[in-house]
Amino acid sequence: MRKIPEKYRQWLLQELPILEDTGILSAESRQPLEDYYSNQVESRAHWAAIACAVLGTLLIGGGIILLFAHNWENLSRIARTGLSFCPLAIGVALSALAICRGGTGLCETAGIFHSLAVGACIALIGQTYHLPSNTPDFLLVWALLILPLIFMLPSTGAYLFYITLICSWSGAAQNEYGQALGFWLLLIPAVVHVIRLIRHEAPSELLSLWGLMLMLPIALGIVLERTVPGLWIVGYASFLSLSGLLGLRLFPTKSGWRNPLQTVGVAGITVLAYIFTWQNVWHDIGWSNTRHYGNYQEWGIWCDSVITLGLALAWALTAVKARQRNSLPTLILCSFPLLASAGFFFAASSGGELINALLFNAYMLGLGLAYLTQGCRNTQLRQVNYGMAVLGLLLITRFFDSDFGFLARGLAFILMGSCFLVTNLIMARKKHQLGGAQS
C-alpha cells in the first residue's frame, strides 16, 4: 500500500469538491479519486512521534541499565539474578506486542528496548558473578541474540544496534585475538536487510544505508591485518569508489544526504586524495616491507590481498558498467583507484614518495578546479563550494608544509596565481568582445 503524509491527503480531499464545482473534475472522475485517497492510501507514519518513542525508549533502557549498575548489595544473589531478567521480559513482551499489532513506532520502541535489554541481562549476570570483562565475547553474543529482531519486527533501531555491535566487536576481537575475520560473516545479515529495504523502497532505507556507510569504512580499517604496509591504499580507494559508483547507479536522481553511497564515496575519495598528498604515506610500503612481528599475522598477506582484490574486482565491474555515464563524479570515481593503485605499486617497487605526493597534489588541484568549473558552468552553489573547499584545504596545507622547500613552494604559488589571473584576464576579454559584438 502506498504511503503519503496525512496533511497532503486531507488537503486533496478538501480540494476535490472545489475542483468539481469549478468544472475541472466531473462527479464520475471525482468519486474514484475520493475513494482511492480515503480508503486505499495508508497515512504515513508520523516521524516526530516515532523519534519521541525511540528517544524515550533509549532513555528508559539506559536508565534501567544505570539503576542496575548501582549494584544493590543488599539484595541476595538469587534476587539480583532474577531482577536481571526483568528488562529482558519487558523487551520480549514489547516485541510480542509489536509483532501482533505492527506499526513503525511500536516496532522501533520494541526493537531498541529489546536490544538494550539483552545486553543489560548478560552484563548484570556478569556483575552478580564478578565475571571478568571479555569484551569480544560479550559483544558477539549480544549481536547474535538481537540479530533476528531486525527481520522479525522489523526494526531499524535494532539494525543500528547490530551494526554498531559488530563494528565494536571487530575492534575488540582484533585487539584480543589478533584478527576479526568473522566480521565479514556478521556483515551479511546487515547487507541483506539493506538490500531488502532498497528493493521495497522502505522509508527507513536512507537511515539504514547511512548507518552501514558510516560503519563500513571504520570496520574495514579495523579488519584489515595491515601485514603488507600500504595495501589499504588500494583497498580503501576501491571501496570508496565502488560505494560512489553504486550510489550513482542505484539512486541517479538523488544527491547529498539523500544518497549516502555517493556522498560517502566522493567525500571519502577527497579525504583519501588529501592524505595521499603527504610523502610519509608512501614511505616503506609494499610486499618488501611485510610485517612479521607482534600482532601482525603471517596469513594477513593473503587475507588482505583477497579482501583488496575482491573490492578492486567489484569496483572494476561497476566502473565498466558506469563508464557510459559521462559525468564528473563518474570520471573521478573511475579514475581514482587506478591512480591510487599505480601510486602503491610505484612506491612499493621503487619508493617514489615525492613523485606520488606531487601526483596527488596535482590530482587534488584538478579535482577542486573541476568541481569549481562545473559548479560555475551549471550555477550549482554546492559544487562551487565543494571545489573551493578542496582547493582551500590543499593550498593552506601546502603553504605551511615544510616537506617542500620555501623556494619550490613560493614558485609554485606564484605560478598558480599567475595562471588564475591570466585565465581571469582571458575570460574578461572574451566577455568584453562578446558584449561589443552584441551591441
Place this chain on the structure above:
Amino acid sequence: MNWRIILFGLLIVAQVAVPLRMIQHHETVLREGELFRFKTEPIDPVDPFQGRYVWLRIKDDFVPMSEAAADAIDYKTTGYALLNLDEQGFAKFSDWSSERPTQTTNYLKTKSRGQAVNWEQLADGTRTRVHKGLGIDISFTRFYMDEAKAPRAERLAREATRNEDCWVEVRIFNGKAVIEDVIAEGQSLRDLASIEE
C-alpha cells in the same frame, strides 16, 4: 504469521538460555569448586554496563618455569595452570599443561602472556631484570561493589595490601574460577567498606 511466532519463540528461548547457562555454570563452580586465596592489589574502575568494581591485580600471576621453557610457549596459547598452596596457605600456580589435567580439578584454564619478569633494584641503584616464569591471563579480576562503597573499599584494601593483608577468595572447579569474596584486614571488603559509614 505462524513462522514469525515460531521464530520469535526460538529467539526468546535463545535469549533466556544464554544467561541461564552462564548462571548454571557459575553456580556449579561456587557449589563444587575448591576455595583458594590469592594475594591481590585492588584498584577501583568503572564499567558503564556493570557498574563500579574493584579491579584485582593478582600478585603471583605467573607459572614458575625457565626462560627457555616460557619462550617455547606461544603468546596467547590456551593452556591449564595447576594450583598449589604455599606455606601460608595462599594459592600459587605450580605448573603449566597444554592438555586438560585429569588427576585434579584444581587448575585454571587460561592463556599464556609471554615471559613474566620483575625489575629489582640493586644496592648500587641500578635495576636488574629477574625472570619469574610464564605470565598468564587471570580471569578473576573484577569484584563488583555498590557504587558508593567501591572507592572507599579500594582505599581500605590498598592500605591492607601494604600490610600483606588483602586477598581474594576464589572457587575453582575444572578450570573455571568464580570470586566468592575479597578479604582485607581479616574481613569481607563489603563489610569493611560499610563500617566506615
